[in-house]
Amino acid sequence: MVSGAVSSSAVAGAPAWDVIVGDRFIAALAAPAPEQVLHSLAEAASDDALELERLVGLVPSGRVDPVESFGLVWWAPGATSSVTAVVRGDVVVDLASPGGSRRFDARGIRPWHLADFDDVVALRITHAAAPLEHVRASGERVLHQRASLRTSVIEWTTAEGADAAPPAPWIDADTLLASRRLEPGPGDAVADTIITPRVAVAARHGDRVEDPAIAGAIAPAVAESSTETASGSPTAPTTDTAVRAPRFRIGHGDPVVIANPVLIGRKPMPPRIAGSGDQPELLTVESPEGVISGTHLELRLVGSRLVATDLHSTNGTVLRTASGTRRLRAGESIVVLPGALLDLGDDTIVEILSAQGAPGATRTDSRPHR
Structure with a gap:
């Protein structure tokens, strides 16, 4: 069985999952699974x-x-605290780390x-409707x-975490928990919060997306905060982290630093259902021939990588x-590097630029866009 402690809980009225626990993975499929x-x-x-x-x-x-x-959690050979999660449909994986969850x-x-x-x-596999709670592994221990x-819920904790204190509370939209003394002194806060840019959350958790050749689809893994000017153009972030973020420009326009997800199109609209606090920025482009879709392309930071999604x-x-x-497949996502050009049609070219301060970042690119 995977290293650590595995437990399960049955919740009345909750969706059930058929679970297989292997030597290096936990798989949960909507019951009854084939x-x-x-x-x-x-x-x-x-x-x-x-x-x-x-x-x-196999699924x-x-x-x-x-x-x-279905949801899969995978540990590479020899790994204990580094996992890969794969989800589809209504399953979610709640993950706890020393900095939060x-x-x-x-x-x-x-x-x-x-x-x-x-x-x-620690981690939990359960239904998307389940409340966000600490992963306590307090259910029935899976011994075999x-x-x-x-079961309704399957949880895992490291061997050390099985008997340790509960993990830090959940991180909300723009908050990180400050370190907390085990024995607070006079005047010490019991729990502080620090407002921090979203990009810092990604770096803290070490999120990264699998190679697109393996994943087949890369999607948002990091929630970002959002600002927008009256004209609908994204505003440039001012934090040191954001300055190091990738940039893009459309045609010969000014470079824009990417800190928040950006939706580009003829008349971009945010998702009907916001996911995990995401507030994408909307960038409108001209399309005289009407060939660019209303919401055509997304640019999003996933960890330190820039992901473009048709x-x-x-x-x-x-x-x-x-x-x-x-040509990208409909709905395809791919990691894009500086120098890449994304052609949306109607002479609209999105050029991916190096981060500000990176080698070659101040170079004027005179290449034709057609």
């Missing part, structure tokens, strides 16, 4: 050579008999949403190696890099 899928996962539970790609492939997520809701959900991403997390001391069970645009998005040109 018997053949559970059998395949059970067979893989003791496979020392099991790779993440194969594990994810159907295509057009033929897909499992609509966060909820990782699918956000409607297909075929699934994948991200890596470091410094994890390579277990198979049906938002199922009608005309599509063409990516041009030094290695070639290709």
Whole structure:
């Protein structure tokens, strides 16, 4: 069984999950899960050579008999506090670290949403409707190696964390918990909060997205705060962290530092359902021929990487890099590096620039955009 302590809890009226606990993974599928899928996962539970790609492939997520809701948590060989989470549908993974905790959900991403997390001391797999609470692993302890069970909640803590004090409270929109003395002295605050830019939260948690060739779809993993000018253009962040963030420009316009998710289109609109406090900035571009979609492209920081996502645009998005040109699939996400060009149509080119202060960041790029 995975290193640490695993426990399960049955909650009256809550959705049930069929769970397989392996040597290096925990898988939870919406019950009743297909018997053949559970059998395949059970067979893989003791496979020392099991790779993440194969594990994810055991759960159907295509057009033929897909499992609509599932969550996987994976530990690489020798890893204890670094995990990879894969979710689809209504499942969520709540992860606790020394600095606080966060909820990782699918956000409607297909075929699934994948991200890596470091410094994890406890986690929970449950339904998206479950309240955000501390991961206490207070349910019934799962003692058998390579277990198979049906439950409402499955939790894991490190061996050290199983008997330790509860983890820090949940991080809300713009708050980090300050370090707390075990024995507060006179006048010490019992618990302080520090207002901090969202980018700092990403760095603190070490979030990073798996290689898109493996993930198939990269999606938001970090919630950002938002500011917008009267004209709808994103405002440049002023924090030191934001200054080091990637930048972009449209055509020969001024560079814009990316600190918050940016939605670009002919008439961009925020998502109908906001996810985890996200407040994207809206950037309107001209499209005389009407080929650019209302909300065409998203640029978002995921950890230290910049991810571009085609938002199922009608005309599509063409990516041009030094290695070639290709059209993104509808809804496809990909990590983009400085020098990449994203062609939305109607002569609208989004150019990815180096972070301010990086080598070559002040260079004037005279390359044609067509």
